[in-house]
Amino acid sequence: MSQEPRGVELGTSLGYLLKEASSALRASMEAVLRPLGMTVTHYSCLELLAQRPGLSNSDLARGTFVSRQSMNVLLLALERDGFVTRPDKAPVGKALPTQLTALGRSRLASASAAVRAVEERMLGALDDASRLEARRILSGFVTSLTSGDT
Amino acid sequence: MSQEPRGVELGTSLGYLLKEASSALRASMEAVLRPLGMTVTHYSCLELLAQRPGLSNSDLARGTFVSRQSMNVLLLALERDGFVTRPDKAPVGKALPTQLTALGRSRLASASAAVRAVEERMLGALDDASRLEARRILSGFVTSLTSGDT
DNA sequence: TGACTCATGTCAACATTCTGACATAGGTTA
DNA sequence: TAACCTATGTCAGAATGTTGACATGAGTCA
Numbered sequence: 001m002s003q004e005p006r007g008v009e010l011g012t013s014l015g016y017l018l019k020e021a022s023s024a025l026r027a028s029m030e031a032v033l034r035p036l037g038m039t040v041t042h043y044s045c046l047e048l049l050a051q052r053p054g055l056s057n058s059d060l061a062r063g064t065f066v067s068r069q070s071m072n073v074l075l076l077a078l079e080r081d082g083f084v085t086r087p088d089k090a091p092v093g094k095a096l097p098t099q100l101t102a103l104g105r106s107r108l109a110s111a112s113a114a115v116r117a118v119e120e121r122m123l124g125a126l127d128d129a130s131r132l133e134a135r136r137i138l139s140g141f142v143t144s145l146t147s148g149d150t
Numbered sequence: 151m152s153q154e155p156r157g158v159e160l161g162t163s164l165g166y167l168l169k170e171a172s173s174a175l176r177a178s179m180e181a182v183l184r185p186l187g188m189t190v191t192h193y194s195c196l197e198l199l200a201q202r203p204g205l206s207n208s209d210l211a212r213g214t215f216v217s218r219q220s221m222n223v224l225l226l227a228l229e230r231d232g233f234v235t236r237p238d239k240a241p242v243g244k245a246l247p248t249q250l251t252a253l254g255r256s257r258l259a260s261a262s263a264a265v266r267a268v269e270e271r272m273l274g275a276l277d278d279a280s281r282l283e284a285r286r287i288l289s290g291f292v293t294s295l296t297s298g299d300t
Numbered sequence: 301t302g303a304c305t306c307a308t309g310t311c312a313a314c315a316t317t318c319t320g321a322c323a324t325a326g327g328t329t330a
Numbered sequence: 331t332a333a334c335c336t337a338t339g340t341c342a343g344a345a346t347g348t349t350g351a352c353a354t355g356a357g358t359c360a
Contacts, residue, residue, distance in 0.1 A: 012285075013269065014269065014272075014273065014281065014284055014285060014288070015175055015179075015265070015268075015269040015272065017285060017288045017289065017292070018168075018171060018172050018175060018288060019172055019175070019176075019215065020215070020288075020292050021168060021172075021288045021291040021292050021295075022168050022169055022171075022172035023215040024291065024292050024295040024296055025165055025168060025169070025291070025295060026169075027295075028295045029165075041346085056308075056309090057308075057309065057310095058307070058308060058309080065169065065170070065173040066346095066347070066348090067347070067348060067349080068308080068309075068310095069309090069310080069311090069347080069348070069349085070346075070347050070348075072309070072310070073346085073347090074346095090308090090309090090355080092355090092356085093307080093308070093354095093355055093356060094307075094308040094309055094354065094355055094356090095307085095308060095309085095355095096308090096309080115165070118165075118295075119163065119164065119165040121294055121295065122164075122165065122291050122294050122295050123164065123291075123294070124290055124291075124293075124294035126287070126290065130287065131164065133283060133287070134164055134287045135162075135164060135167060137276070137280065137283070137284045137287070138164070138167045138168060138170075138171045139167065140274055140276065141171040141174065141175070141272050141273075141274075142167070142170050142171050142174050144271055144272050144273070144274035145171075145174040145175060145177075145178045145268075145271065145272050146174055191316090206338075206339090207338080207339065208337075208338060208339080216316095216317070216318090217317070217318055217319080218338080218339075218340095219317080219318070219319085219339090219340080219341090220316075220317050220318075222339070222340070223316085223317090224316095240325085240338090240339090242325090242326085243324095243325050243326060243337080243338070244324065244325055244326090244337075244338040244339055245325095245337085245338060245339085246338090246339080
């Protein structure tokens with residue numbers, strides 16, 4: 001250790017703090033998902049699929065913030081393990097609507113509970129008003145950052 | 151597109167929103183750093199080093215939320231390009247204190263300005279009170295999530 | 301109809317990061 | 331002193347993710 005315990009003026013950057021919080025959340029999620037034999041990427045995909053059945057590969061990629069190529073290899077694995085199913089042929093266009101299987105749903109259930117517990121721990125003693133404020137602030141970040149994107 | 155425009159109850163998860171904001175920030179940073187021939191990882195390392203000269207490889211890894219093996223390959227590249235320097239032998243223990251070179255400092259200057267502009271755009275119309283509130287909330291997230299870590 | 305644009309799925313090559321492992325330096329404690 | 335324990339740097343292998351590229355299906359518009 002070549003430095004004093006903790007940050008000085010680096011902690012004044014909200015961007016750094018945002019990254020720090022996001023990393024801490026991901027680490028905590030990985031910690032509770034590992035005993036269940038699941039990764040954060042797997043969970044994110046299944047959770048998204050549970051809330052919005054029939055999403056395509058590209059939809060899922062956007063929703064989990066990865067490239068559609070990465071999502072494709074993930075879906076192949078999930079398909080091989082029997083967690084999701086995709087039709088052989090696209091009903092319309094090229095998009096293949098993905099569906100959770102019963103096995104996928106049951107595996108997701110325990111993982112979802114674990115993740116929800118982590119999120120609740122993250123929110124800690126934040127009252128409802130503060131949670132609303134947090135949502136307002138974070139939503140503002142996203143819209144401000146993505147406003148210029150065509 | 152196999153779904154309606156935007157989220158429904160998925161947007162109620164502060165964890166998802168946190169990840170979304172962090173991803174948007176990283177994408178915006180990549181966009182402004184690419185013209186400068188720099189990646190987010192490079193910038194993070196240099197910025198950390200500018201604010202805390204003499205950090206070791208492991209220190210930098212912790213500060214940028216990557217493994218020390220990854221940081222090592224990054225430092226080798228930065229060293230090769232003449233942005234940082236490390237002594238051949240450790241002055242104490244095994245930790246090698248890293249220093250920015252003049253070239254590294256000058257390259258960092260423009261990148262730092264660009265990133266600061268992105269952060270300011272993210273904060274948008276947030277007044278000082280809201281920024282304080284944001285810092286309070288995000289700091290709370292980090293401490294709540296990492297409280298159980300020995 | 302035909303040309304154009306856009307989104308999608310998929311292939312290949314590359315880059316990045318991580319995990320596992322090992323030896324070493326320093327501190328702690330019996 | 332000697333036996334731990336922790337932290338560090340580094341090597342090797344594997345997993346994961348990305349970019350670039352291509353063909354296909356659907357909609358748009360002259």
